[in-house]
Amino acid sequence: MALFKKEKAVDVLILKHLDMVEDCVQASLKAGEFYLEDDLSQAKTHARNSGSLESEADLIRHDIRDKLYSGAYLPLLREDIYKLVESIDKVGNAAEACCDFFLNQRPVVSKEMKSSFLAVTRESLGIIVSLKLAVLCYFKGDCKIETVRDHTREIGLQESRVDKLEWDLTKEIFTSEMEFAHKLHLKLCLDSIVEVSDRAEDAGDQLELATLKAMV
Amino acid sequence: MGAGVYVGWNIGANDTANCVGTSVGCGLISFRNAVILVAIFSILGALLQGQNVMNTIGRGIVKTDLSYLAVIIALLCSGFFITLATFFRIPTSTSQAIVGGVVGIGLAVNAEVDFSKFIIIAESWVICPLMVMALSFGLMHLLKSILRRFETGTFRFQNALGWLAIGSACYVAFSMGANNAGNAVGPIANLGILHPKLLLLMGGLSIAVGAATYGRKVADTVGKGITPLDIPGAFVAQVSSAFGMHLFSLLGIPVSTSSAIVGAVVGVGLVKGMKAISKKTMATILLGWLLTPTFAAVSSFLMYKLIKALFV
Numbered sequence: 001m002a003l004f005k006k007e008k009a010v011d012v013l014i015l016k017h018l019d020m021v022e023d024c025v026q027a028s029l030k031a032g033e034f035y036l037e038d039d040l041s042q043a044k045t046h047a048r049n050s051g052s053l054e055s056e057a058d059l060i061r062h063d064i065r066d067k068l069y070s071g072a073y074l075p076l077l078r079e080d081i082y083k084l085v086e087s088i089d090k091v092g093n094a095a096e097a098c099c100d101f102f103l104n105q106r107p108v109v110s111k112e113m114k115s116s117f118l119a120v121t122r123e124s125l126g127i128i129v130s131l132k133l134a135v136l137c138y139f140k141g142d143c144k145i146e147t148v149r150d151h152t153r154e155i156g157l158q159e160s161r162v163d164k165l166e167w168d169l170t171k172e173i174f175t176s177e178m179e180f181a182h183k184l185h186l187k188l189c190l191d192s193i194v195e196v197s198d199r200a201e202d203a204g205d206q207l208e209l210a211t212l213k214a215m216v
Numbered sequence: 217m218g219a220g221v222y223v224g225w226n227i228g229a230n231d232t233a234n235c236v237g238t239s240v241g242c243g244l245i246s247f248r249n250a251v252i253l254v255a256i257f258s259i260l261g262a263l264l265q266g267q268n269v270m271n272t273i274g275r276g277i278v279k280t281d282l283s284y285l286a287v288i289i290a291l292l293c294s295g296f297f298i299t300l301a302t303f304f305r306i307p308t309s310t311s312q313a314i315v316g317g318v319v320g321i322g323l324a325v326n327a328e329v330d331f332s333k334f335i336i337i338a339e340s341w342v343i344c345p346l347m348v349m350a351l352s353f354g355l356m357h358l359l360k361s362i363l364r365r366f367e368t369g370t371f372r373f374q375n376a377l378g379w380l381a382i383g384s385a386c387y388v389a390f391s392m393g394a395n396n397a398g399n400a401v402g403p404i405a406n407l408g409i410l411h412p413k414l415l416l417l418m419g420g421l422s423i424a425v426g427a428a429t430y431g432r433k434v435a436d437t438v439g440k441g442i443t444p445l446d447i448p449g450a451f452v453a454q455v456s457s458a459f460g461m462h463l464f465s466l467l468g469i470p471v472s473t474s475s476a477i478v479g480a481v482v483g484v485g486l487v488k489g490m491k492a493i494s495k496k497t498m499a500t501i502l503l504g505w506l507l508t509p510t511f512a513a514v515s516s517f518l519m520y521k522l523i524k525a526l527f528v
Contacts, residue, residue: 004376007372007375011371011372074244074375074378074379075244075245076243076244077371080371081371138369139371140370141370141372141373148369210369211369213369213374213446214369214370214373
């Protein structure tokens, strides 16, 4: 059906972009896990993959922007749609930056702290699963608005769990016997890990805003 | 004819807001695009269904043929008070102004004024907004319950709803052309200068020019001043007011586009509760409705008497 053809094309691209961002975050997660397990070769492979997936996601985002501003959707909705896409894209950017931190700066993580770093990495980057579920639920129109909001609430809860892990690990870092520079380096590494869940929470907020606007 | 074009321009400047103010106000469409739609659909409305109101204004109220001077004074006095209201961003009734002007001039020239017709028209000015208010209140409740049942809020769904709202704005513009073009050119119709269809085209075109050049001010009042509207609200307000006006156009009764849309917006606002209605804006609008026809009638009466006394 020719009706709303442009809008359908944008929706397809948004879902493709979401898949790409998810793959990028998953690749970053694997890279982080392999780095923390001292398998540098595997970590590099996944990090390269993450980088190329993020670049592809950017290209799709540009395509979405061009389609939106060449007439898809009413002007009133365009900004909300693009803001949502941009916020999802930032999750991918943060995941790629986290990967880069591991492989470019090679933070030295002691054996005692490895499990904590692994836990916070999995929790923070694993947030993409909840985010994808919420966005799919909204865009496919299969779920009720309340269900979408339940999913966005879950993103918020997961981000809170990441905050808790971050607090504990920060304390662990700064109460350890390491050099101060080393402590700061690990804190920077931790910051780059939790940035992913922070950006995912922003994307969840953006999605929740869209659902609120749709409520009558 | 110049005076008719002036009234048409005023109608466009003041009543564009009634057609698209709600859509522009909720950000669905830019004012520029809205004006293009108003121009197209008001001309169509004027050409296809403007005849009935033109007949009422031309012969329905004042039974005697008016002179050129009387027609010019009636049109200019009505037009002046609409310009004044537009300047102060008040969505006044162009129909009320022109009917007031025609009655005033009819009395001034000692012509036979059909007061029974006038009372029917005046009653419709009260009935139309109330009817439209009730309709929009009911429709809004209905739409809300439907939307809540589906509970879907995808962007594509909101987009479709937005297009429906734009479509309803076109319907308001059509009804406005059908009802109000006759106001602008009705008094000239009896002078026999142009074919009625050409006169209606002229009325429609002058409305379009008024919308493009001076329609922005009142659009802000209707779209945002009374109560902030969302997409479903804009759709319901526009469909209700367009339906009310269309009905009265078919009956040949010149009703106020402004009172229809304001009634509809209030009906939608009432669904959210009394607090959603800006009482100050409402008071200004009601005052405008009362004063415009009164001033138009009194000024055209006095102006005619003055010119007669001084120059004739």
